[in-house]
Amino acid sequence: MTNNNIQSYRAKKRRKARIQPPLIIGWREYVSLPELGLNDFTAKIDTGALTTALHATDIRRFTGEDGRDWVEFHPPDLGHSAPDICRARVSDHRQVKxxxxxxxxxYFIRTDLKVEHRVFLVEISLTDRGEMKYPMLIGRTALRGHGLVVDCGHSWLTRPRKPKKNHKSQGVTK
Incomplete structure (x- = not known):
């Protein structure tokens, strides 16, 4: 083997070692946006949607100290230690249907998305999703290339859904 062949062989082995088995997710899952301080909330997985969207209100663009465009916005109310205001650098500004x-x-931002134990960089559009059931919709562009397989017939495959308190199930058992 020549030196180039050995290097090519080693590079292929390193790439294969990084490849993880597919993670099967449902059409609804718990996710986190750790860089924004938004942890452990539900998102709808939608392979029919191209882009990913996060509920945001009072979106305000400003110029940061680095001279670049930034946005400040109110994130969804997750009911637990979520920040009142998030700030992120603008990655793009374009029209979306x-x-x-x-x-x-x-406005679009780039930030890490955590699904189960996998963390990867995604582009997210900011929009008012107040009338929607889920504060975040994850589209196919964010899913692509991260070893995620969507089982559209199931939900909460990465971990069980948090139980709702049910007054009928409380009390004395027979």
Whole structure:
């Protein structure tokens, strides 16, 4: 073997070692955006959607100390130690068609998304999802290339859903 062949062989072995088995996720899962301080909340996985969207209100663009565009916004109310205001650098500003097919101007940010034990960089559009059931919708662009397989017939495959308190199940058992 020549030196180039040995290096190529070693590079292939390193790439294979990094490849993880697919993680099967449901159409609803718990996720986190650790860089924004948004942890352990539900998201809808939508392979029909191209982009990923996060509920944000009072979105305000400003110029940061680095001279770049930043946004400040109120994130979804997750009911647990989530920040009142998030700040992130703008990665893009473009039009996106909403679920009703109407084009909207949106700011995009890049941040880490954590699904189960996997963490990877995604691009997220900021929009008011207040009328939607889930504060975040994860589209196929964010899923691509991270070894995630969506089982659309199930939910909460990475871990069980948190039980809701049910007054009927409380009390004396027979």
């Amino acid at each position: 909403n679920s009703g097919g109407i084009a909207e101007d949106r």
